[in-house]
Amino acid sequence: MKFSLRPQEGAFYEMFSRAAQNLVRGTELLSELALPGADVQSVSERLADVEHDSDQITHELYNKINSTFITPFDREDIYRLGSGLDDVMDHLEAVGNLVYLYGLTKLPALPREMIEMIDVLDQQAKVTALAMPRLKQMKGLKDYWVECNRLENDGDRTYRMLLVRLFSGEYDALTVLKMKEVADELEAACDAFEHVANTVETIAVKES
Template sequence: MFAWFQRLLPKTGNFFEQFEGHAAIGLAAARATARLVDGGPDRAALLSEVIAREHEADAITRDVLKSVRSTFLTPFDRSSITALIGALDDTVDEMYAAASAIDLYGLTEFAPEMREMAQVAVDAAGLASEAMPLLRDVNRNGARLHALTEQLIRLEGRADDCHAAGLRRSLERYGQSDTLRFVVEREIYKHLERILDAFEDVADEIDGIVIDHA
């Protein structure tokens, strides 16, 4: 009976393709977010793109979670698969949150630190996108994966520095004269920082897979 049941279940799933597809969506969303924070003239189109990418990412995440439940043999522990796709999805969710806040507050001018943080997010998304295909052979690619995660963690630290500097600048400029503007900028900085925090979580999940399987 158990052997018959096994034959009904998919053998491996397509988790690697899903990881890679999600990371590619995250990179596209990061680029759109960066162009938005750069004050690009196609603001409405950029907002729409971030929203569309977030929906695409959610669809892949749902498919991964379904596959985890129905696949008999998985390349990694099920908990590692769900944690990694969840961390990847959080990066796009935070980009969506940042874009939504920008739209809500009608912000059209952005501080240099905001623009730098958005570009750091693009760099982080590029590293994550590079890392996903390497998971197909963790044993061979363990050293490179670890190097990529170290870079991701360094980028998160760089974003923290930008966040602190930007808040100081905003407080000095608007703290006494335009409190509402300071509150709005603080909110945008918070969302941008969370994007990089989410990429640090991606790095942690990749490192966990490398430790377990390399």
């Protein structure tokens, strides 16, 4: 039987789980953009609220690290994981905000590939949210980071197809510039999810 001298401080795991649940809320809000007659202003505003809540969780996490003598695992890894989760939320919020500010929902429809990227992000958010509570026991995590990396590869392929469509001549130049910025944020969010998964893998290897 393996014994650990590190405390099982539940507050850290709770904050990771709360941050991950916010990512699920964020991707679900982005999914509304695909609905006919979507209230994009409402989506953007609600995403901003979720992003602010995630910022607060990150501040709580950092304060907890600084006030805790012995942490459940390396402080650097706690910072990296908390920061990584926050980075994902920042990208999700940016997507909703740009779609609103650029008025992209005035188009007949958003590109299919853009909606597919949001779906990939939603899947990444859900597997991440399921994984965070398992950090406490460090069990059943390998399937998570393998799946999250697989989804990131799907996101990369979809992103490339989206770029092909944007530069196909289907859209005017100004619309292409606007949608390219949104596409870049979607791709950055996929990458940020992968960074979170890689951090979890590093933690699991160190603690095994």
